[in-house]
Amino acid sequence: MARFMGTETEYGIATPSRPELSPIVSSTHVVVAYAARRTYARTHWDFQEEYPLRDSRGFDLRRYHTVPVIAPDALGVANVVLRNGARFYVDHAHPEYSSPEVNCAREAALYDAAGDIILNLAVEDVAFYTSQQVSVLEAHDPCPEIKIYKNNVDGKGAAYGFHENYQYSRDIDFDTLAQALIPYFVCRQVVVGAGRVGIGETGERDGFQISQRADYFQQEISLETTLNRGIINTRDEPHADPNRFGRLHVINGDATMSHTSTFLKLGMTALVIDAIEAGVDFSDLALTDAVAEFQRISHDPTCTHQVQLKDGRKLTALEILGAYRDRVRATTDSEREVLERWDEVTSLLGADPLLTAGILDWTAKYALVSSYVQRGVPWSSAKLKLIDLQYSDIDPARSLYHALVKKGRMRTLFSHAEIEAAACTPPKNSRAYFRGRVLEKFGDHVTAASWQNISLALGEHSIRIPIVEVDGWTEEHSAELIDSAETVEDFIHNLRRAEVID
Template identity: 45%
Template sequence: MTVRRVMGVETEYGISVPGDPGANPMVLSGHVVNAYASTHGVRSGRAAWDYADEAPLRDARGFEMGRGVADPSQLTDVEDPTLANVVLTNGARLYVDHAHPEYSSPEVTTPRDAVRWDRAGELVMLESVRRLAASPGEPGVNLYKNNTDGKGASYGTHENYLMRRETPFAEVVRHLIPFFVARQAMCGSGRVGIGQDSRTAGYQLSQRADFFEVEVGLETTLKRPIINTRDEPHAVADLYRRLHVIIGDANHGDVANLLKLGTTSLVLAMVEDGAVGRDLTLDKPVATLHAISHDPTLRTTATLRDGRTLTAVQLLWEYFHAAASYLEQRGHTAADDPDTAEVMGLWESVLTRLERDPMECAADLDWVAKLSLLEGYRERDGLSWGDPRLRAIDIQWSDVRPEKGLFHRLRERGRITRLVEDPLVADAVTQPPTDTRAWFRGKCLEKFAPQIAAASWDSVIFDVPGRHALQRVPMLEPLRGTQAHVGEIMDRSPDVVTLLRELDAAAG
């Protein structure tokens, strides 16, 4: 009944080498991962990824796709050929995914922590860029926290939410499709160009919207669906489902990012409890997704199956009022749950301002902040939306280097709202969340890295001196392995042998 649940964010970063458009992106991405991992004592081949429980072709609709008919990009359970696939001391995964460096944040339990550890990934990527630039013989690589190169390629920012297995998946689909279609009005990161290859001049709300072609499906890199059906919980399968959301944009701003995660978590809570209320099923969801994204005035309407027409903001108001009623009926108070109160307060404030004048949200929403900046250039230099200089500015907006990235410059000038202060983000680069199993994973990497053969979201595998077989510690319950749960055991274990003995005794 709150925004609190196990969640996390995966972000693939755009990559380029100035002056070398033909550079191999997979090799470059491997350099990025290894540049960071090698300098922090995490080498590829040690503390690598455990693929034992991966099942990327299992579908939430009750079947499993055959490997022979799957696109190669769907086979994420195959060992990375670049060997650039490591686990970090903050519990995150850093690896090469579809020829992009990807940072997958550790599991957290609040939207604010999700923002914090997602931003930590920006610092990880920044350090890699700087180390490569300072290394003789290494290519100078630029990284961008965005979702398209503007020439037809798209790469993902995926959200993950743990939810109850017993919830009928059809209900998830029915209630989340309209929400995701409308959500871009709050959480889009803005894009110059219309269409997958930006062939039409203009500006739109979302970087990802034009790349979605179907309502429901298993794929993530082709025929992208609004609702992804991958059924890979990384947890106790009988109890949990991991909702894998692929339709979101890469957000820089704290407010938009927190709203993306917090409002989605609340809607999921209502779906789980059967409390969404009115049916908001859309007549043509995919076409409506595109049309709403293409209209930064927010006047485009969506036609519901019951005949009503609502703008994206009006649709979001429907969800907001349903959430407010849901919380009130369950006796929710801000004092008891400040995380939910924060999300509800920001949600109401943003919708109110979007309805009045979207530009009032320039400090809080990525797409509005970017549009405000671009309009300044357009007015100053008389630029049309088809001018290639605006596309260049769009790319530069997302550069991870603070001296180059235009978003970073705005934030340093106080023009962007901060919810998470920089010292907390810097700490999250090396420290894991304390209230999920990520704490155990991260602390094992910090304390026992030489003895860790591999790890994953739901396991740590130790190579114990004197034992012939590897020792696998399963972690199928995401809310165990926390500091409160195993902190004392970790503190009193000087070596892996002691740690495993103490864990066995505690479990026994």
């Protein structure tokens, strides 16, 4: 089946001139300013199909017995559904961009990068209102200068999420899926890590590690995303027909700036899930202590650490990834670009990790900080931690990642024009097309939205349009319904004529 996927990025946020300002307040400024200046409606989020505490192992902790009612103007719950089909809102005191659903890794990486465009525009919008001495939040002063980082740690012990989502078939047993993926997730960081100065949750030990998130995982499998995190997250919230599909909610990866890192993170994982659904057996790669090995691999930028397998073997992360790659290759002749880049990167890492410094995030960052260490700067220096932070700054004028791109020292997969287009145009091959186009054309009438529904105001009534099929409501299926409607009344008439709604 088509493997629909997408990402969720909780961006780091700072107000340097007022460090005491609550990130909930500054994050709300960011989302509301973007909505206000770019004529987006602040749309109610439709929680009716949200089940964040339903577990894939068969139980539901049921936070709500009814659909929660949240005032749209409440601080910290700002929400915007975007014209590219994405969601932009405040989550856990961070501005979060959730990309639209797509059915290939390349588009998923493109729409992930589009989030940086959205956030940079939002920062400009905050600055615009502040220059006019206007606050977009009632009872709050205008917002001071904001900086946004695409990273996962604050250096003081807190970690925030980058999540991946992959639709999978209910025909596959979840435990089979989980056990096959654990060794892969533990080892893939050598390809897709973002890199971090400091070891331990608070960076209490000097040094460099491959992953930003590895030190924050305590168990193999868990429903939690903020405490007692598991390498496998068991949230069972498919955002689709629950009888046919599940949604693998992956919380163990890093937010990455490098296009190749993001592309491989999504593409490799999708291919491994394909192989698992095809019946490929990965049980011989089970690890003796996956959580400990997750951290040991991260703490070894030489990529030579050998993990202990349950069958007695000891293999490096690259050797285990090679076993996954060989079995994946035997089951697919598609996604050649993923396989070719997978081979290229792992081959270079095996020869010398720094050979990938112009391709991957963690090695690019490692090369930068190592050049200072070689000149006598100690690993404990705040200067190295500042380099770490500046690498993930999304502002092209200040970002070390973007400086490498400008100097031709970092490979990109997409032009700036392509990323800008993705920030305002929905993908054509999923229901995100319908969501984005409806917001573009009839946004003033949208009263609520979610991944599975859109509600439109028609006079004193509200019409709820179900868009459950992820591969439905594409450009092919819905462009005519939207384009031929001059008014929202015309659009509702078109939907009824097509027997989409009663």
